[in-house]
Amino acid sequence: MLLQALRQAVLDANLELVRRGLVLYTFGNASGISREDGLVAIKPSGVPYESMSAADIVITDLSGQVVEGSLRPSSDLATHLEIYKHFPNTGGVAHTHSEFATAWAQAERPIPCFGTTHADYFHGPVPITAPLTSEEIAGDYEKHTGAAICRLFDELRTDRVPAVLVAGHAPFCWGATPSEAAHNAVILESVARMAYYTIGIARDAAPLAQTLHDKHYLRKHGASAYYGQAKDEDK
């Protein structure tokens, strides 16, 4: 029953990525976790979105073993699992090759915080992982990708930037739910696009002042937030 709701939430998150133009063909994947059951629901590998139903969503345990479902899970499953294990408050993960965020990942540059749109969602630059070693690539590649993300956030010591660029690859985003993870992926692409335009106008554009960055992040998150009716809002 709960798993059924989780499957539906994961399906909806995947379809949101399609609706927002973040995925091409079968690219991209979103997942969700039931912490109490220790189970993850994820998009199957290579099934067209148009014909995907909640029943196609694959259920695995935290070691990646399929528990329910007849399809093979997304090949990026191991990366999702590392993120779930590292961030205990995360309920959903979304991965896309959305084009502007991917371009920053390909250029191997973090996305600087140039404005309040970024600050509303990400409390700091969107960071980029270190390249994997040849051994990591040759071995359990997708798991090592996840490990590189976790190492990066251990260094950064923040849980207020629910997005990362994997160097030479593409972004991963997360959130309290699959829906929030997909939402953050959509925002990240807009932020990546505006950052691209910003440096096209002024190559040496300065990051947002820290006080303004804090102000915008905190008027939307945490105990002093005053944005929206309850949690969501305009800006």
Next chain:
Amino acid sequence: MLLQALRQAVLDANLELVRRGLVLYTFGNASGISREDGLVAIKPSGVPYESMSAADIVITDLSGQVVEGSLRPSSDLATHLEIYKHFPNTGGVAHTHSEFATAWAQAERPIPCFGTTHADYFHGPVPITAPLTSEEIAGDYEKHTGAAICRLFDELRTDRVPAVLVAGHAPFCWGATPSEAAHNAVILESVARMAYYTIGIARDAAPLAQTLHDKHYLRKHGASAYYGQAKDEDK
């Protein structure tokens, strides 16, 4: 009765921002004013556009107190109010994070007038506010944002540029009605996009000659206008 018409006009202006692709999720907000009643109608904070109705539009007085409506008004209300108080002929205000105008705001550069499309609507560059001080950010932030806009236009001594970039944030536009404010926001985004492309072609592109700038602005505005059937027209 009049308030009902104002609510509908404000709803329509908000939906125009959606139709023209200027807003993502619940971003952006448009408002309108009834000068005789001293009341402002504005989008509620965080309500999805798809389900928004005229009844959701919040009515406040010029101090920002809610007079009618059960929802919380947009968190940018205080900025709108400063604009209404400063420009007595303004009947509507629109705020978006439209991506090209926002990129100019993030780059902290005014948008030069490079062509007649710009000159048709804005009699001069679209200016950018000075950054707020840490005290202004920590205090009544949204009101101080409005005050920074008003100070800028006091210096510029013009009422013929119904748009501004807030440094590090995004644009605000205004007009005689909520509809005109939204229209100006749409035009601003197109102008911002073309200015971006223009400097991509020629980094040192020259602004439009002043005589041509005046000609285009004045063939559309003021006593000698000869554009369109009545007020509106092609160009």
Next chain:
Amino acid sequence: MLLQALRQAVLDANLELVRRGLVLYTFGNASGISREDGLVAIKPSGVPYESMSAADIVITDLSGQVVEGSLRPSSDLATHLEIYKHFPNTGGVAHTHSEFATAWAQAERPIPCFGTTHADYFHGPVPITAPLTSEEIAGDYEKHTGAAICRLFDELRTDRVPAVLVAGHAPFCWGATPSEAAHNAVILESVARMAYYTIGIARDAAPLAQTLHDKHYLRKHGASAYYGQAKDEDK
């Protein structure tokens, strides 16, 4: 009767500009000419495209006097008339503020021929007019704009480039019919966009070799054309 067909063709050409995303609001205008009647049909000024019908298309003589129709013609009529008088084989003219072509006009740079798409339609760079003098702007501005176009083509001595950029303004295109004029406006925008991307990749990109430029233009135009079933074709 013939005028009715002309009105319909002009309406269709205007709507093609809308369908292809070349115009915003009431921007842009297309016209057609009946050479035997010495009459021109043109979009009215400021009428929304959604509600425009063939009956709204205005008929004028070659001096710009309205012969039929109750609406005011596009304010750019005088520019269209100069083009008709100068190019005797022209049956239609289209003017837009399409964003990439306009950016080249704002940058005051001709669009170099970088590839065969350009060569298929324009036998040479898309040229740009000289700026108007203050006297020309203050006087019969729209007619002087047309005269600047004609002077430019007198110098270029070609009738194989059915498009021009007006410096600081936007493009005008023409063709044997209103439909062909609108078609050329759509192609011009694509060519302008690809030229913009080309110099973004290689600032010093070389124009297409003249032999290849000739080959592509001539396989589509003139006595030796071998493209398409009759006149139109893929490439």
Next chain:
Amino acid sequence: MLLQALRQAVLDANLELVRRGLVLYTFGNASGISREDGLVAIKPSGVPYESMSAADIVITDLSGQVVEGSLRPSSDLATHLEIYKHFPNTGGVAHTHSEFATAWAQAERPIPCFGTTHADYFHGPVPITAPLTSEEIAGDYEKHTGAAICRLFDELRTDRVPAVLVAGHAPFCWGATPSEAAHNAVILESVARMAYYTIGIARDAAPLAQTLHDKHYLRKHGASAYYGQAKDEDK
């Protein structure tokens, strides 16, 4: 009967190019081959996509002679034929003027492999042909274009890059079927767009490390592939 299935597959591939926004008007063409019959099915020249049916697809032999169909084949037929003769495993070819891939062709630069999206499909940079000589252009131009492609791949000694840029012109892509050729054309455009953005962020961006390039290509292709349910998959 088989030819009927081939015609339908070729029609579908052409329509996929339209659906994905890769073609303007009648630009672009896709074809397929029946190796056993030695026959090629290709889009007719200049027929609008909206009205095209499987019956309009032209059947030719490998010398380009029309065997079935009343329409003239695409003028690029001779280029397709050279590709079929050179790559014995190719079942479909697609040619477009998609704007970012074309821009790289116009800039006369190969598309570097900057990321895993590229590596998933193309095992190396997307190469660019040498310019044709004046004699080649004046002679059997479209056949010489195909020959230039084949010479390039003879030098590169790879059959793992099913795409090429023709200098100053546009891309050609191929695959095991017409559908796969069209799919590769869509991916190429996305890859070309992201490569454009990448150098806009970091002009000196480094290509993907070879180990990661190999990993991604090989997890999708060949004996050790582990991607998707059968052949297709997400990434």
